[in-house]
Amino acid sequence: xxxxxxxxxxxxxxxxxxxxxxxxxxxxxxxxxxxxxxxxxxxxxxxxxxxxxxxxxxxxxxxxxxxxxxxxxxxxxxxxxxxxxxxxxxxxxxxxxxxxxxxxxx
Amino acid sequence: xxxxxxxxxxxxxxxxxxxxxxxxxxxxxxxxxxxxxxxxxxxxxxxxxxxxxxxxxxxxxxxxxxxxxxxxxxxxxxxxxxxxxxxxxxxxxxxxxxxxxxxxxxxxxxxxxxxxxxxxxxxxxxxxxxxxxxxxxxxxxxxxxxxxxxxxxxxxxxxxxxxxxxxxxxxxxxxxxxxxxxxxxxxxxxxxxxxxxxxxxxxxxxxxxxxxxxxxxxxxxxxxxxxxxxxxxxxxxxxxxxxxxxxxxxxxxxxxxxxxxxx
Numbered sequence: 001x002x003x004x005x006x007x008x009x010x011x012x013x014x015x016x017x018x019x020x021x022x023x024x025x026x027x028x029x030x031x032x033x034x035x036x037x038x039x040x041x042x043x044x045x046x047x048x049x050x051x052x053x054x055x056x057x058x059x060x061x062x063x064x065x066x067x068x069x070x071x072x073x074x075x076x077x078x079x080x081x082x083x084x085x086x087x088x089x090x091x092x093x094x095x096x097x098x099x100x101x102x103x104x105x106x
Numbered sequence: 107x108x109x110x111x112x113x114x115x116x117x118x119x120x121x122x123x124x125x126x127x128x129x130x131x132x133x134x135x136x137x138x139x140x141x142x143x144x145x146x147x148x149x150x151x152x153x154x155x156x157x158x159x160x161x162x163x164x165x166x167x168x169x170x171x172x173x174x175x176x177x178x179x180x181x182x183x184x185x186x187x188x189x190x191x192x193x194x195x196x197x198x199x200x201x202x203x204x205x206x207x208x209x210x211x212x213x214x215x216x217x218x219x220x221x222x223x224x225x226x227x228x229x230x231x232x233x234x235x236x237x238x239x240x241x242x243x244x245x246x247x248x249x250x251x252x253x254x255x256x257x258x259x260x261x262x263x264x265x266x267x268x269x270x271x272x273x274x275x276x277x278x279x280x281x282x283x284x285x286x287x288x289x290x291x292x293x294x295x296x297x298x299x300x301x302x303x304x305x306x307x308x309x310x311x312x313x314x315x316x317x318x319x320x321x322x323x324x325x326x327x328x329x330x331x332x333x334x335x336x337x338x339x340x341x342x343x344x345x346x347x348x349x350x351x352x353x354x355x356x357x358x359x360x361x362x363x364x365x366x367x368x369x
Contacts, residue, residue, distance in 0.1 A: 023164075023165065069162075
């Protein structure tokens with residue numbers, strides 16, 4: 001399993017804009033490179049990232065071959081209620097990883 | 107040139123004098139003018155290094171922590187002897203390369219990790235620049251973050267440090283450049299649009315955006331030698347370790363930043 005780092009504030013006030021940061025370890029091999037013997041290195045990238053909050057999708061990103069290794073995705077949302085964020089990365093070679101983080105909204 | 111050719115007898119003497127002047131004239135950066143490569147980073151890269159949840163080198167730190175606690179070889183983990191790295195490894199990376207009496211020469215942190223693996227854990231040594239070795243050295247290195255670089259005062263290290271310094275100021279490669287010409291004489295100026303840093307080893311292993319991965323100081327040295335069109339050494343070679351020893355001494359007292367981020 002790939003290493004992932006999630007940064008979600010543990011607590012927030014209702015209506016506050018919060019920043020979510022995610023970082024995942026992945027080679028993001030573009031598929032355009034060749035080895036020294038001329039063999040093409042197959043593409044191996046994460047192509048989709050989604051974030052759901054209490055089951056509802058709040059953020060989605062499509063990733064492409066030009067994105068660097070270890071993609072760092074940061075975005076904002078409004079804290080409405082306490083709950084759990086679920087982050088999911090999917091990609092080539094049946095790559096799939098899910099992480100969760102919870103927040104308390106006062 | 108004409109003066110030398112017209113006086114053939116004094117030619118070699120003059121050449122020697124010139125060479126001696128170049129070596130003695132080579133001025134090291136005064137201690138209070140030294141600055142970390144961090145100072146030349148852009149705002150975004152600084153932010154990346156400053157935030158442990160944005161610094162991609164922290165992924166290697168997580169791997170390193172897992173390896174530190176994992177049993178291997180004869181069933182021993184690093185933690186089995188050394189305990190919690192947060193206390194036992196504090197300041198350790200800031201003291202390497204250190205003298206190894208068995209080899210009669212200094213070893214760097216990577217080599218020490220592998221010695222420990224082979225002798226204490228009876229496990230296979232890890233390859234240089236492999237994911238696992240970098241993870242362990244990054245994890246150990248991070249325990250010295252903020253600590254001043256403190257090269258050992260062991261006098262047996264001196265000749266190796268001197269050898270490193272000699273390599274540092276020696277012109278080499280097709281471009282006929284020495285390390286010192288860029289990093290002592292022309293730091294803060296530009297090379298191909300990039301600011302030339304002072305070349306302090308205070309953040310290694312570090313995440314280099316160009317590499318899209320973490321890498322050791324030796325990888326950086328190899329990179330520079332290739333850029334000078336010089337023949338680079340094998341990873342772990344004595345030349346690199348001597349150079350590391352000199353660079354750490356040159357950066358003595360500067361705070362460690364491991365794991366740093368550099369462009």
